[in-house]
Amino acid sequence: MPELPEVETVRRGLEPAMVGATLTEVEARRPDLRFPLPPDFAARLAGRKVVSLGRRAKYLLADLSSGDVLVMHLGMTGRFLIAAPDGAVAAPGEFVHEAGEGSAGEGRRHDHVVFRLSNGFTVTYNDARRFGFMDLVPRAGLAASRHFRGMGVEPLGNELSGPLIESLFARKAAPLKAALLDQRLVAGLGNIYVSEALHRAALAPERPAGTLTPKEAAALAGAIRDVLAEAVEAGGSTLRDYRHTDGSLGYFQHCFRVYDREGEPCPTPGCGGRVERLVQSGRSTYWCRTCQS
DNA sequence: ACTGGATCCTGCCTGC
DNA sequence: TGCAGGCAGGATCCAG
Numbered sequence: 001m002p003e004l005p006e007v008e009t010v011r012r013g014l015e016p017a018m019v020g021a022t023l024t025e026v027e028a029r030r031p032d033l034r035f036p037l038p039p040d041f042a043a044r045l046a047g048r049k050v051v052s053l054g055r056r057a058k059y060l061l062a063d064l065s066s067g068d069v070l071v072m073h074l075g076m077t078g079r080f081l082i083a084a085p086d087g088a089v090a091a092p093g094e095f096v097h098e099a100g101e102g103s104a105g106e107g108r109r110h111d112h113v114v115f116r117l118s119n120g121f122t123v124t125y126n127d128a129r130r131f132g133f134m135d136l137v138p139r140a141g142l143a144a145s146r147h148f149r150g151m152g153v154e155p156l157g158n159e160l161s162g163p164l165i166e167s168l169f170a171r172k173a174a175p176l177k178a179a180l181l182d183q184r185l186v187a188g189l190g191n192i193y194v195s196e197a198l199h200r201a202a203l204a205p206e207r208p209a210g211t212l213t214p215k216e217a218a219a220l221a222g223a224i225r226d227v228l229a230e231a232v233e234a235g236g237s238t239l240r241d242y243r244h245t246d247g248s249l250g251y252f253q254h255c256f257r258v259y260d261r262e263g264e265p266c267p268t269p270g271c272g273g274r275v276e277r278l279v280q281s282g283r284s285t286y287w288c289r290t291c292q293s
Numbered sequence: 294a295c296t297g298g299a300t301c302c303t304g305c306c307t308g309c
Numbered sequence: 310t311g312c313a314g315g316c317a318g319g320a321t322c323c324a325g
Contacts, residue, residue, distance in 0.1 A: 002319095003319095034301075034302090034319085034320080034321095058319080073319080073320085074319095075302090075318085075319065075320085076302085076303095076317075076318050076319065077302090077303080077304085077318095110303090127302095128302080128303055128304065129301085129302045129303050129304080129317095129318090130301085130302060130303085131301075131302065131303095131318075131319065131320085132319095133320095172295085173295080173296080174295075174296065174297090178296080178297080181319090183319085183320075190318075190319070191317090191318065191319090192318095280297095281296090281297060281298070282297085282298065282299085282318095283317090283318070284316095284317085284318095
C-alpha cells in the first residue's frame, strides 16, 4: 500500500522520465477512477511541459507549463510503469516481473492512463482497484482545492514536533490509532506506518489521543519522523536503473517491525512480548502490549 | 463537534 | 477442482 514513503519513492523514480519533458500524448482509457477524471483531461495535458514533480502527504504533484498542477493519488493499488525509449520497463519503488504482461502502454490489464513524453518515455498508470485518482488544479488554487484544504502537517517537514502533536491531539478522546490516521492532523500516515510509529514510541494504540504527556508526544513525533525517513531511505535504495527489472521486493516489507507480524516475538530488545493484532475502526493494528502503554 | 462505521473496488487467500 | 466468502485499505460520506 502506498503511504508517504512509497509515494516519495515513486516520485523519485518518475522524476528522470518526466521532469523537463513535454507530454506529447495523454490517453485516458478509463476515466472512472475513484473520482472521474476532469473533463478535457487529456487535452489540458497535451503539449504541456512537466516543470517539476513534487509530493504533499500521499499526493504526487506534477507542475505543468500551463499553470495547472496534475494531482495524482495512488489509492491502494496504483502504480506507474515506465517504458524507456529502448523498451525496458520498470515500476519505480516496486519491482515487478513483466513477463507475459506486455510492455507499458500496450493494454496491460488495469492500465488506465498513459502519458507519452517527448523524450521517448511512456509512463503508464495502472490501478487494479481504482482507488486512486487524478485531477487538474490551477496552481494558484491548489492549497484551497478540495484535496488540500484542511490537510494536516507534513510529517517529514520541520513543523512536526512534540508540542505540535500535543496541541493537535489535546482533549481528543479518539484512540491514538485513529488520530494518527486522520489526515487533517498529520497527513501522510496510513495503516502500516501508524502501527510502526506507535510501536517505536512505546505507545498503546488504544490510548486516548488527548492523554499524551509532553514527553510521550515528543517520542511520538520522533518515531513518526524516524520510521518515515528510514522507509524513504529503504525505498531510495531499491530504485535502480530502468533496465533492471528483476527483483521483486514489493513495498519494503523487510523493514516493518510489527505490521502483519501477529504472533511473532516483539522486536524491542529485552521486551519478551508478542505482537498482537487488534481491530480498530475496521482496520488492523499490530502492537505489543508488553512494551506499548 | 466528534467519532465510528459503511462505502467504493478487485485480487488474493481460506475454507467448504 | 471450484466456488463462495472474507479480507485488505485511503478518503469520503453518513449516522449517531
